[in-house]
Amino acid sequence: MAKVRGAIDVDKELCKGCGVCITACPTHVIELAKQVNGKGYNYAYMENPEACIGCTNCAMVCPDSVITVYKITI
Amino acid sequence: MAAIEIKDIIKKENLVYGKTKILTDNIMHYCPGCSHGVIHKIVAEVIEELGIQEKTIGVSPVGCSVLAYNYLDIDWQQAAHGRAPALATATKRLLPDHYVFTYQGDGDLASIGTAEILHACNRGENITVIFVNNAIYGMTGGQMAPTTLMGMATATSPYGREAALHGYPLKITELIAQLPGVAYVTRQSVQTPAAVRKAKKAIKKGFENQDKKIGTSFIEIVSTCSSGWKLSPVDSNRWMEEHMFKFYPLGDLKDSERNSEEEYKKYIE
Ligand SMILES: Cc1ncc(C[n+]2csc(CCOP(=O)(O)OP(=O)(O)O)c2C)c(N)n1
Ligand code: SF4
Ligand code: SF4
Ligand code: SF4
Ligand SMILES: [Mg+2]
Numbered sequence: 654m655a656k657v658r659g660a661i662d663v664d665k666e667l668c669k670g671c672g673v674c675i676t677a678c679p680t681h682v683i684e685l686a687k688q689v690n691g692k693g694y695n696y697a698y699m700e701n702p703e704a705c706i707g708c709t710n711c712a713m714v715c716p717d718s719v720i721t722v723y724k725i726t727i
Numbered sequence: 728m729a730a731i732e733i734k735d736i737i738k739k740e741n742l743v744y745g746k747t748k749i750l751t752d753n754i755m756h757y758c759p760g761c762s763h764g765v766i767h768k769i770v771a772e773v774i775e776e777l778g779i780q781e782k783t784i785g786v787s788p789v790g791c792s793v794l795a796y797n798y799l800d801i802d803w804q805q806a807a808h809g810r811a812p813a814l815a816t817a818t819k820r821l822l823p824d825h826y827v828f829t830y831q832g833d834g835d836l837a838s839i840g841t842a843e844i845l846h847a848c849n850r851g852e853n854i855t856v857i858f859v860n861n862a863i864y865g866m867t868g869g870q871m872a873p874t875t876l877m878g879m880a881t882a883t884s885p886y887g888r889e890a891a892l893h894g895y896p897l898k899i900t901e902l903i904a905q906l907p908g909v910a911y912v913t914r915q916s917v918q919t920p921a922a923v924r925k926a927k928k929a930i931k932k933g934f935e936n937q938d939k940k941i942g943t944s945f946i947e948i949v950s951t952c953s954s955g956w957k958l959s960p961v962d963s964n965r966w967m968e969e970h971m972f973k974f975y976p977l978g979d980l981k982d983s984e985r986n987s988e989e990e991y992k993k994y995i996e
Contacts, residue, residue, distance in 0.1 A: 659743075660736035671760030671960040677920055694759065702733055709744040710920040716764025717755055723741040727731065 655726050659707020663697050664719040670694035674711035674720060680704040683711060747775045753797045760960020762950030763792050765917040766859060769927040770830070771799050773934055783826045784818055786811040788840075790832035791866045791952075792859065809840020812847035815854045826937050828855040833874040834864040837899040841873075844903070851908025851942035851995065855933035858900065858945065861952040862971065869955030873897040876974055881955070896974065900947045904980040907995055910942040912981040916949045916972070918964040940988040949975050 661682070668690065674697055675683045684700035697720075699705060707724025749771035757763050774783050780801055787795040789808035796803035806814045811829035819827040836844050836858050844856070863881055864870040871881040871888060874896055878887040888896070904912040911933060915926035926948055933944035949971050951963035958966055985991050 658731055658736055660733050662737050667754060669759035673760050673918075673960055673964065676961055676964070699733075707743055708920075712744045713920045713923045714765060714918070716757065716759075716761055716768075718746040718750055718764070718768050720744075721742065721746070722744040723736050723738065724743045725731075725736050725741050 657706055657724055657726055658703075659705035659722060659724045660702060661699060661705060661711060662721045662723070663699075664721075665696040665698070666690050666692070667717060667719045668694060668696035669717055670696055671716065672697075673714050673716070677710040677714045679708065679710065680706055747771045749775045749780060749800055751798055751800050755798055756794060757791065758952075758954045760951070760953050760963065761791070762861065762917055762948065762952075763795075763859060765923060766830075766857065766926075766948055766950070767792075767795060767798050769917070769923060770828075770857065770930055773927060773931045774799070774801060774826075777826075777931065777934060779826050779934070782824065783828070784822070786815045786818065786827070786829045788829070788831040788835040789866075790835045790864070792830055792832060793866070795830050809835050809838070810843055811835070811840065812843040812852070812854070812856065816847050816850070816852045819852060819854050823853070826855070826934055828857060828934070830857045831859065832865065833858070833860040833862060834866075834872045837873045837897055841899070844899070845906070848903050848909050848943045848945065849906045851906075851910075851991070853937055853940050853942065855930075855937060855944045856946065857930065857933075858947040859950050860900075860947055860975065861950040861955070862896075863952050863955040865952040865955050869952070869957075873899070876970060879970075898975070900945065900975075900980060903945050908942045909945060909981060910936055910939075910983045910985065910991075911944040911979075912947075913945075913979045914947040914949060914975060914977050916967070916977060918951070918967060939986055941983065941985045941991045947975070949977065
């Protein structure tokens with residue numbers, strides 16, 4: 654059976670750490686970093702990258718359009 | 728089998744979703760999690776999908792989204808507070824082959840601009856209205872709006888909105904749906920991926936209706952203002968689902984059967 658793997662690229666300097674992408678992710682991939690970016694926001698990153706299915710949910714709800722989504726079939 | 732590394736996935740050929748080119752690279756001034764950002768994005772995506780960048784003119788309001796013209800790479804006008812529908816009327820009448828839309832908050836549309844929106848809709852101007860209802864004046868620091876819910880605390884109703892003192896919240900979208908000039912009225916939201924998809928479809932339909940010349944399309948987006956509501960962005964979305972949707976139920980309020988200018992003329996005669 655074909656399996657998919659996804660990955661997201663968050664522009665961490667432009668992320669505002671709002672967290673709405675975390676709620677939108679069905680597979681609990683995303684968390685906010687303990688560190689902050691140049692603006693002082695705890696930015697989003699893939700805490701569980703293996704779980705990403707490339708569904709684009711996170712990117713769709715991101716108000717600042719800073720998430721890019723990639724997907725491969727294996 | 729060798730383990731797949733992230734860098735093997737993050738490659739141009741594997742791209743499934745990225746920022747639309749209609750959005751500029753300007754960093755939005757909106758607070759973290761603000762619905763305005765998501766709504767700007769889906770309007771931009773609709774403009775890209777319809778291929779109408781060169782023919783679209785937005786009219787921005789007074790309110791947090793006054794600077795919308797910095798974020799979508801299209802032509803814009805910026806209206807005095809509440810007057811966007813009047814400016815859009817003139818723009819559309821002068822350039823009828825262009826797609827003209829207003830983008831307005833609830834303070835702008837349902838308070839100071841009540842006359843303009845009601846009359847533009849009643850005249851059936853062939854424009855699209857994007858109405859961002861976050862039940863508060865966001866820009867000026869969270870004062871009560873006509874749309875503020877009963878009991879909701881704001882800077883100017885610190886003990887909560889009371890009918891005797893402040894009047895009842897105004898369902899302006901329901902009023903507008905009564906007007907014969909209006910072709911399409913719907914109420915949407917953007918807090919989940921499913922909601923975003925539906926809202927985007929509604930906005931697309933609103934723009935496509937301009938081709939048919941069948942009257943005004945009015946799309947309300949029930950929204951959050953985490954700064955004005957004094958909640959986190961995620962809690963704001965939850966609060967909106969629990970409280971706002973009860974008073975402002977989502978879905979279509981009107982979808983007229985008319986499909987052409989002839990049908991519209993017959994309808995209003
Ligand atoms: C003629 C005039 N009156 C009042 C104001 C002050 N003012 C600026 S924005 C605003 C309300 C904005 O609220 P809304 O339309 O709901 O937009 P939001 O910021 O919530 O998106 C007001 C009253 C103004 N700029 N001009
Ligand atoms: S939704 Fe966007 S801005 Fe908000 S935390 Fe996620 S990546 Fe950052
Ligand atoms: S693409 Fe889907 S699975 Fe991957 S992080 Fe985003 S929401 Fe989660
Ligand atoms: S004040 Fe409210 S409406 Fe304005 S940008 Fe902040 S969250 Fe958005
Ligand atoms: Mg408002």
